[in-house]
Amino acid sequence: MNCFQNVKYGVSCREAAERYGVEVNYHGMALCPFHNDRHPSLYVADDHYYCFACGEHGDVIDFVSKLFRLSLYDAAQKLAADFHLTPDKPPSAAALHAKCIQTEAQQLRENERLCFSILSDYARVLRRWKAWYAPQSPAEAPDKRFVEACHKLDQTEYYLDILCAGDSYERAEVVSYLLTDGRLDKLKEKINGRDAA
Template sequence: MNVFEAVKGNVTTRQAAEMYGIRVNRHGMAVCPFHNDKNPSMKVDMRFHCFACQADGDAVDFVSRLFGLPSKEAAMKLADDFGICYDSRQKPSVRPKIREPTPEQRYQQEENRCYKVLTDYFHSLRAWKQQYAPKQPEDEWHPLFVEALQRESYIEYLLDILLYGTPEEKKTLVAEQRKEVMKLEQRFAEPTAYNDRGRSQRKSGLDR
C-alpha cells in the first residue's frame, strides 16, 4: 500500500485539520486558513470545501495547502503524524523542508493551540464533575470535582470569545493566557495529572 492509499484510507480531512490546530465547530464548519476568513466558511468532513475561496480537496490536499508541501510530502507528513504504516519504499532519503510561516500564520497557530488546550481542559472539567461527584452528602469533595465547579463556566466563557469574539478580543485573550496555556499543556502531558494524585496537585491558575 503506497502512502496516498494508506493516508486516504485512514485519515479524514477533519481529523487532519484538528490535528494541526484548526477549530471545527459542531456543524463541521471552520475558519478557512487559506484566505482572510472572518467567519467559518469552510466545511470539513471526509473532504474540505471553502464556500468563499473555493479551496477544495481531501486530507492530503488540505495539508499540502496548509504547509506549502508537494502532495507526496504532505501525505508522508500525515502518515508520520498519525502513525500510519505504508510501503517504506515510497519514502525519499531527504525529508521535505517546510516553508517558514508568516506572522499571520504564526498567530493563527498560537490561537488554534490556545483553543485546543482550553477545549481539552473544558472536556476534562466536565468529566471530573461527573466522575468525582460525591456519592453521599458526608463524602469529602475531591479536588478535581471542586476545580470543575469553580472553572467550568470560566473556561466556557474563554472558548466563546475564541469562537465568536472580535479579532481584537481574541488576540488579547491569546496574549493574556499564553503562560497559562503552557502550564495546562504541561499538566496534560503528565501521565498521573488527572488521576487520584490530583489530590495533591495545585490548580492550573488561569487568571480570571
C-alpha cells in the first residue's frame, strides 16, 4: 500500500480538518478556510469535503494540500507524520473493511443530518413566505414565493417526517433524491437568498 492509500484509509477528512483548526459542527458544516466565509458553507464528511459557496472539494489529501499550499505528495507526507501513520505497517484488510463499512454508515448519517438541516430551514422559509406573501384580496395576483410555499411546504414536511421516523431504506431514498441534480444546493441558495429574510 502506498503513502496515499495509507493516508486515505488512516485519516478521515473530518479528523484532519479538526486537527488543523477547522471547527466542524454536529451537521458536518464548518466555515470554509478557502474563502472569506461568514456562514458555515463547508461540508466535511469522513471521505471528502465540499464547499457550497466556493465549490472547493476533494479528499483528505486535497484538503491538506489546499489548506497548507503543499503538493499532494507533501500533503500526504504531512498527514502521515501528524497522524503517526507508518508505511511499513499499513492497516490490515479487516481494519480497512471495517473502516469502509463504518465510513459508509457514517456518510449516510451525515448526509441525513445535512438534508434534515437544510429541509428544516427551507420549511421555515416556506412557512414565512406563506404568511408574509399571501394575497390581500382575491383580485391580487399571488406572489411567486406564496405559490412556491403552497406547492412545496407539504412535500418538504413529508420528507422531514421520513428523515425523522422512516426506516433506513426510506431515509436513503430521500437523501439520494435530494443529493442528485443539485437539489440540495438549490434549496440552500433559496434559504440564503435575500428573499428568505
